[in-house]
Amino acid sequence: METRRAPRILVSGAGVAGPVLAYWLTRHGFSVTVVEHAPALRRSGGHAVDLFRPAVEISEKMGVLPRIEERATGTNRMTVHPEGSRRPVRADLAKVFGAASDRHVEIMRDDLSAIYYDAARDDVEYVFGDSITAISPDGEVRFENAAPRRFDLVVGADGLHSNVRRLVFDDESRFRSFIGAYFGVVSLPNASGLDGELLLHVGVGRTAGMYGARHLGDARALFLFRSEHELDCHHHDVRRQKELLRGAFAGMHTDVDRWLDGLDRTPAFYFDSITQLRMDSWSLGRVTLVGDAGYCPGPAVGGSTSLAVVGAYVLAGELARARGDHERAFPAYERLMAEHVHGSRASALSAAKTLIPTSRLGVWGLAQGARLISALPAAPGRALVRLGTRSARLYNSVTVEDYPPPAAASGGPGGRAGDGRDGPMSG
Template identity: 40%
Template sequence: MQTVFPRPAHTRTVLISGASVAGLALAHWLRRRGHAPTVVERAPAVRPGGQAIDVRGAALGVLDRMDLLAAARASRTRMRGMSMLDADGNELWRSTEMTLSGGRLDGDDIELLRDDLTGLLYERARDGVEYLFGDSIATLDQHTEGVGVTFEHAEPRDFDLVVGADGLHSKVRALVFGPEERCVRHLGAYVAVFAADNFLGLEDWQVWVQDDGRASLCVYPARGNTEIRATLGFRSEPIGLDHRDTGRQKAVMTERLAHLGWETPRLLKAMREAPDFHCDAMAQVHLDRWTDGRVALVGDAGYCASPLSGQGTSLALVGAYVLAAELGRADGGHGAAFARYERRMRPFVARNQALATEHMAGAAGEAALDSAKNAIALDG
């Protein structure tokens, strides 16, 4: 049974940039708190594809409060285990107790496909939320009564508040907080993900191929073993790889992983033909503040922890919940709400970002992960 929140004296209009995990969750919670959210998304619909992601610790409580926990568990990946192969395709070890991507198979945490989670969130956040698909913010002009927004296509409008939930390369962050190079820290790797038909015949089994640390790939089946999702990566200092230039990205991935054995040649061919290919640097976002006037950042836009942490999705869900809760508690005083949001989230973000930066040689141990994923109280 969902909690009924008291209606605020003033209904805020809130523009959210980005219709992924953070933006959709925030839209739901703002609407539940009696506000009027509008979501603008550059893509023509909620984006398909993406890798398997994890929901852990406090974030499970957020899904529970959205009445989505059971549905998320029903959508979880169903791996029986994994194999680790060397660069020539020889098996080094295998496990039927855990996978590197999802952790222990008998744990309470949930691994599911990113598009399955965003699908659940979108269904929960459809009613009472305005969506502007196929559009994006062009300019922001803060004034005493709100924020004037111009769009690439829609007519200009004013909103009480604007929230950037638009990822590592956030347009809102660039417009208000400055250029990317001031806050994005490269973590020494690039990663690409894509989907393909299950031409490998994998059955609920994850396979990793890894050389001496320069390059690796992970592949696992999805959608009842009818598809595979692949993650390819290589270590490198920044090489100026534009996150929008998919042709160049595919060429670089082919070059950097061509020496790997097993089924790598077929996977690289599938990658070159994949329409849902996505590639980016492994990076974190570090800012002294996530709010400015009437503008706030949530999720990767404000505090990306990188996939190396395994906690990006959980940070997005918890951040959206906490921001909406503080705005609801403030009843019109966004300055106080933003200050409490930052105060509550900063220790949690720091602990989870450290999972990536303090464990670069491999995945964080269970003790470190358990501590970080539960390092916030939702009712704090």
């Protein structure tokens, strides 16, 4: 009897969505290659990201949740300084997140990426230091460095500024929806000795903060500010980005001035617009997109990391269910993800309004709301947050199907797959 060849799938991007997708595809019997433009896994410092219930449960199925919890930032306290007020407001951050989601872990993005990469690195072909330059309709892929190769399917998991999306779908500007804000992260020495605490300065149209994770050795300063229009700044123009941050936060507070002073000495810097991607479909022919590449709800405000993990899991599961037939799997994937994507977009708009207040009343509301949730017992606090915020309703209503591995490949390559005993998983 002739043995059926495992479908070959190329994934572009080794951030979060790419390694999660690679893990589940190999467990379902596919042959996976991941190409990453960077010469190695990125260890540029990164920033903290949130995993909410559905992503936590998927990570648990992968067997990596203990490692994720071990590397959690441990940030559980928040001190808010409303601009112009001498009295800070202190809040129990663990209660705030607990009210939004039954299960939640905050972890540095680079740590999370490394954990997901390690989960299937022995079963996946990783190609670092290369990038896709062309994708033909029949599956032939050309690269900057490697020789052309043919794949059955190609998946763009390469982030908001996706190279795969640009090559196959069109210029990014067609799909971008700017939601009126920018986000920056700076790695700085932890001079204040922050341990498990988020220090926030909040004013009208701007929020700055700093936190230190217990295992980092340094700290992260974060900056969010509003802008009515998109600014003249390319996402690779670091000098211009730093100028924009200095201008937006000038004179806010001596703490913030000190953080800004470190901009030219920081070993790691991130800056981008808070932008949503709105595509009618994120699949075309043999190519589809996952995570921020296809449906970014907005960095820093939309739960995009959890959405990427869920999207990768669902895409792999639907490809397995359709036995690699993308004409069946891609529409099913998009149909199942549509509600999650739309919900995340709405949640991001709401979160941006809260995190970057548009009025002095909003500044007061952010501080006092966090204090109120902290003061309430757990159950009333959860009820209050779920009643009043879209994000809480989203994180606790997401339902993801269970995709048991094929019986013929029980345990998957390396024997690390989930055992398929779980029922439908809610998040």
